[in-house]
Amino acid sequence: MTTESSGSATLLHLRHLTTVRQDITALATGKRLVRVAGMNVLIIGGTGLISTGIVKHLQKRGADISMFNRGKRENTLDGPVGVFTGDRNDPAVLEQCVAGGRKWDVVIDMICFTPEQATGAIRTFAGKCEHFIFCSTVCTYGTKVPPGVVIDETFPQEPISGYGKNKVACENLFTAAHGRGDFACTIIRPSHTYGEGSPLIDQLEPDAIAWDRIARGQPVLCAGDGIGLWNSTHRDDVGKLFAFAALNSKTYGQSYNATTERVFTWRDYYREAADALGTTAQVLPMPAEWIIGHDPKRFGLLREITQFHGPYTSAKARRDVPEFDVEIDFRSGAQRTLADVKRRGAWRDSSADAMYQGMIDKAVALGVRPLDL
Template sequence: MSRILLLGAPGNISASTIDLLTEQHHSIFALTNFQGDLSDYQQKVTFFHGDRNEPNDLIYARDNSKAEIVIDYSCFMPEQAESAVKVFSQMVVQYIFVSTVDVYGYPLSQLPMPEDGKRNAPNCPYAANKAKCEEIFQRPGTEVLPLTIVRPAYSMGNRFLLTALSRDGGYTLIPRLRAGKPVFSPGDGTALIHAGNAYNTGRMIAQIAGDTRCIGEDFTLANDTVTSYDDYIKITADHLNAKPQFVHIPTDFVYESNLPGTEDILLNDLTRYNVYFDISKFRRFFPDFKWKKSLSESIREFIQYNEDNFKDVDTFSFEDQIIEKYLHEHH
């Protein structure tokens, strides 16, 4: 059994990591600034409340957990990676950095995209900063940090259901479908998206934790199936007994419209191109791993969890604006 310190928890992915690590009887600690209710985790995790941007808080969590393994969910900026290297080098037997598949760059250089495939330039600050963090963790001289890099694909959970326009798009998608409002779909709706379940992703990370074969390795973490964007929306609609009223709009039209909010949408890194990742490396290392929840199950759970949180569709949104503009100019 190991002593495992989580940096940033509980969250969308880390919740199921905690569950599996608990089943495996590890001692779990977490440095968190989470302000919500932690009562569900009190029997599983010892929490240190602090700021991972403060080196003294990292040192306090390191020393009081006596961690052998660190899983870093909350490193997003290069300076955070620099600090982590200083605090944890020569102090742990494994350091798992949770990066993102977005570092591969879009369009992907090949399909499905393997870990060692040719990367294209990151097309958003989030991906660019994660890539810089990877470079810092991997640079010569940091070999004393026994590193494993994991790169989750989009992982749906109770607080996260995306659309082509927004990372929190589920909060508007569900009421739109229920109300029978038109739903934006990029291109012809057939672009592949590799959307999965945070429950599975978190358990994949827990599987890697403590496995010394994984030191010096990197892994893409994604669902074992892939779907088209339209089919993804149809799966969501089925849970609502609704029929989506798609309006298919070319991605170029959306960007050329220059409507306020265009800079925040996800088309460039989600649905402009086919997105499909190769998870065969993880399968080779862990041939007995089971993907226990389907994409459909995670969508259903999101709907049930958020019944009181969905947004008012009477507000004229970016989605309404782009649909109205497109229909006005093409019909």
């Protein structure tokens, strides 16, 4: 990807790749037609984990796809994709996407994290796209999950993290834009999404050394008793919801969770990931506070998210977007993801991690024994 500069605006180079536009077909949905081929789609982001799944399914729909990003990641996507390169935080740069009166059928914003970025996107695309899809997060719901409750879109939004609070603020701005008629807006909230091109988290950290330890037959840690509830969904399945929500008028003005319907425990998670590695896991349960106290920054994932229950349902999404069906089970997805980590040379070697080994030694000295998985 190329970046060119023009004055203070980092321009932005549109690499136009000529494609043969497929014939447009349509499905009647209420009072309008939803095109299933030939959509003109802009993805802000486009090379990240979920974006890769989105593009795959948009291409199956015959969409004409462009992306806007900083050009820092290699584009590994198959097929023709137009590229704008620049920093979304510069309003003049983002506006290059609508220069010359250009309009989009769909804009999918995967990298909006602050109210300022949301305001800039609204200013740029109001009246310039029919359908705006915002990637939010289930972190907007917070952590107060009563026993027996599976979280749907009506659950109160009480986030505890700065990330979740900013996403709520962005949601409110996009919802207001929808109400003003700036564009039709849909909000999608993924939970833990994993897949090729990204590490597989464990309960403690995003880029876990646990998998190397398990492969070596060494014990690993989990928080609590291992029965915290969780959802994990492969990026190819999450991508379907974004791709098939596009120009689906049933989704206009709506919010959706984007998760598998399978709610499982961290015991299940470690057991199935170990099985994907062809082995078994020795998991030592320790209090979350004890683990976090050793390094609050390193174990920030546990501190803010995974020590709490995270059971979600996407029944509403499956009702309105029937193409959104989860096909990849966690064991298979974990096997693919961990194999990809090895292929990319991104496998974390645990042998030099003295702190983690010290934590294991302390747990064993306290008489902690592995969970029965």
